[in-house]
Amino acid sequence: AQTVTQSQPEMSVQEAETVTLSCTYDTSENNYYLFWYKQPPSRQMILVIRQEAYKQQNATENRFSVNFQKAAKSFSLKISDSQLGDTAMYFCAFMKPGTGNQFYFGTGTSLTVIP
């Protein structure tokens, strides 16, 4: 099984500042996908951003961007101009195509944006 590690159980950031959440994964595969999901207090899982491993260019979605380091098996999420609505649990996930496209999730990072 693949393993996904999020080493920061909790983080906080001042509103309008930038924060980076870390994620590392372990795999011997060359073709895979990586995702960041957000789970606010409502507990609805919301896709934040995804990255295809074969793409060298880092994915960006508005204020969210990733730093994908394939050789280091690292996939960090940067949130710029943090907003109060960014307060949530953030989960990193790994998916290898095939065999049901199973996702493997990290244990999450609880992010609090401080006014």
Place this chain on the structure above:
Amino acid sequence: DGGITQSPKYLFRKEGQNVTLSCEQNLNHDAMYWYRQDPGQGLRLIYYSQIVNDFQKGDIAEGYSVSREKKESFPLTVTSAQKNPTAFYLCASSSPLDFKETQYFGPGTRLLVL
């Protein structure tokens, strides 16, 4: 609106009782998934189905059962064999034709044991 619905939002189970969690999607997705979420842990896969009338065990299938009689529906039954069922249950679906296999989630069901 397209999406995934789960019901009920809260469910209470008595000792020795089987309970069924509902998951319905109108996204025309082929694949559907059930996850369990416990405090301090990530999501763990219970069962998944890639096509109607077929499903596979995930990492923690013991004490659970599923069916996939319709493309839109993937109910999960928590049986009396599941000794620690208190958790938050999430259903998801995906399509290889839609956004690179991304999984989309329902709002979840909170199961509590009386």
